[in-house]
Amino acid sequence: MTSPNDSNKNIGNDDNNTEKSTPDKQNSLLLGIIERATKSGLGRKKLNPSAVESAVAKNMAEIHSNPTKLRLAFLGGGSFGTAMANLAARNGCDTTLWVRNKRTVKAMIKTQTNKKYLPGYKLDDRLKYSHDLAATVKDKDIVFIAIPGLAFRETLKNIAPFISGQSIVSLTKGMEKDTFALMSDIIKDELPEVNFGVMSGPNLAIEIMKNMPSATVIASESEPLRHAVQAALHSAFFRVFASDDVKGVELGGALKNIYAIAMGMAAAYDVGENTKAMILTRALAEMSRFGVEAGANPLTFLGLSGVGDLYATCSSELSRNYRIGTMLGRGMNIDAAVKKLGQTAEGVNTIQQVHEKATKEGIYMPITHALYAVIYEDKAALGVALHLMEAGFRSDVEFVMAHDHSNAALTAHMKTSSSSAENNKDDTDHK
Ligand SMILES: NC(=O)C1=CN([C@@H]2O[C@H](COP(=O)(O)OP(=O)(O)OC[C@H]3O[C@@H](n4cnc5c(N)ncnc54)[C@H](O)[C@@H]3O)[C@@H](O)[C@H]2O)C=CC1
Numbered sequence: 309m310t311s312p313n314d315s316n317k318n319i320g321n322d323d324n325n326t327e328k329s330t331p332d333k334q335n336s337l338l339l340g341i342i343e344r345a346t347k348s349g350l351g352r353k354k355l356n357p358s359a360v361e362s363a364v365a366k367n368m369a370e371i372h373s374n375p376t377k378l379r380l381a382f383l384g385g386g387s388f389g390t391a392m393a394n395l396a397a398r399n400g401c402d403t404t405l406w407v408r409n410k411r412t413v414k415a416m417i418k419t420q421t422n423k424k425y426l427p428g429y430k431l432d433d434r435l436k437y438s439h440d441l442a443a444t445v446k447d448k449d450i451v452f453i454a455i456p457g458l459a460f461r462e463t464l465k466n467i468a469p470f471i472s473g474q475s476i477v478s479l480t481k482g483m484e485k486d487t488f489a490l491m492s493d494i495i496k497d498e499l500p501e502v503n504f505g506v507m508s509g510p511n512l513a514i515e516i517m518k519n520m521p522s523a524t525v526i527a528s529e530s531e532p533l534r535h536a537v538q539a540a541l542h543s544a545f546f547r548v549f550a551s552d553d554v555k556g557v558e559l560g561g562a563l564k565n566i567y568a569i570a571m572g573m574a575a576a577y578d579v580g581e582n583t584k585a586m587i588l589t590r591a592l593a594e595m596s597r598f599g600v601e602a603g604a605n606p607l608t609f610l611g612l613s614g615v616g617d618l619y620a621t622c623s624s625e626l627s628r629n630y631r632i633g634t635m636l637g638r639g640m641n642i643d644a645a646v647k648k649l650g651q652t653a654e655g656v657n658t659i660q661q662v663h664e665k666a667t668k669e670g671i672y673m674p675i676t677h678a679l680y681a682v683i684y685e686d687k688a689a690l691g692v693a694l695h696l697m698e699a700g701f702r703s704d705v706e707f708v709m710a711h712d713h714s715n716a717a718l719t720a721h722m723k724t725s726s727s728s729a730e731n732n733k734d735d736t737d738h739k
């Protein structure tokens with residue numbers, strides 16, 4: 309099967325193979341923008357790939373200076389969907405926020421606030437609200453999804469009948485239960501033809517609503533989509549960086565939730581800054597190790613979606629995952645903590661998925677396994693932490709010096725020293 313991104317790569321490369329390289333559904337974002345920007349009314353099927361390429365290049369500058377050309381849908385009226393839709397509306401994009409509850413929509417229209425998730429923050433006058441999924445999704449260029457990971461597939465199934473070429477961007481930082489699928493995997497399963505991306509970074513919703521300078525990453529193999537998302541959301545308060553490592557960016561956002569829980573728990577035990585620094589950097593080591601096994605580029609974890617988001621969520625009470633950790637550290641059990649939080653904390657499920665996957669595949673993830681033991685096997689936190697500290701000798705950055713190397717060298721060294729000690733002992737005994 310040809311992926312949408314494969315066909316993007318084909319644009320302009322193979323004029324004779326129009327069947328293969330003519331953009332279809334997946335490129336309607338691009339075609340829609342071009343058609344509206346150039347007003348040439350080019351028929352989709354007759355597009356000459358090289359003409360598309362030059363029109364996109366020409367049009368990118370125009371989108372950048374005039375993002376109002378974009379028609380956007382945001383699905384999910386929680387704190388993040390609302391904050392992102394508000395940014396887009398404030399940039400002048402034609403933006404509709406879909407919320408599943410009709411009464412909530414009515415209240416949002418009336419008060420122009422999201423009373424439950426972002427109380428006290430006035431939303432942009434131009435933001436539209438709807439509980440009609442079909443009307444929200446139809447005729448849009450990009451559909452952004454900020455629905456918890458456990459309901460992501462169901463959401464895609466619900467919008468599938470109304471997708472005729474819109475691009476999809478996941479804002480969700482979770483994993484599907486039991487399948488270990490990331491949101492990009494689910495998009496590929498459910499809507500194999502669409503052009504898609506994922507957006508992730510240190511983006512605590514409340515800080516964004518307060519206009520505190522923030523940045524994020526849009527990852528997609530489609531350059532037009534990356535540019536369109538940058539144009540739609542970029543502002544003096546919010547910078548949107550680009551990447552083509554979809555897996556790495558998405559895993560950064562999903563995995564850091566595990567360590568935010570660990571850090572919240574550590575904070576409840578009043579640990580020092582050295583300990584926090586150790587947890588943070590060893591968490592980064594686990595994340596990049598796991599990422600590489602999944603096909604991501606380890607350097608992506610040095611970016612905003614990796615170390616950036618890890619830092620933000622591991623150091624702020626605004627992070628729901630961190631708050632779950634604090635509650636656990638104070639002796640609450642996981643069910644009570646989740647209930648008390650009353651909002652999404654993706655890490656609770658992600659710990660289970662990653663623990664299982666790492667165990668099955670033999671990936672060394674000691675913090676994740678330790679956290680799993682405390683939360684789901686009722687092991688005492690202090691004992692588990694002590695055990696972690698006593699674990700064997702490891703290399704600091706395994707992409708600089710592999711663990712095997714350090715361990716092999718160490719084992720060989722220890723063997724040599726112990727056998728020479730034995731020999732010396734024998735010599736002494738015989739004297
Ligand atoms: N809040 C934040 O600071 C950030 C959140 N995210 C991610 O965004 C995603 C959504 O999180 P939040 O908006 O913060 O969550 P939230 O807990 O504030 O809201 C979740 C929203 O999803 C809706 N929802 C739940 N199940 C649904 C279903 N089956 N169908 C339709 N709607 C459903 C809820 O009604 C609610 O409006 C999560 O994956 C989270 O990790 C990403 C960046 C920042």
Ligand SMILES: O=C(CO)COP(=O)(O)O
Pocket residue numbers: 481509510511512513565568617620621626627628629630652653654
């Ligand atoms: O991902 C987030 C900030 O980047 C939000 O973190 P929480 O889901 O822990 O609140």
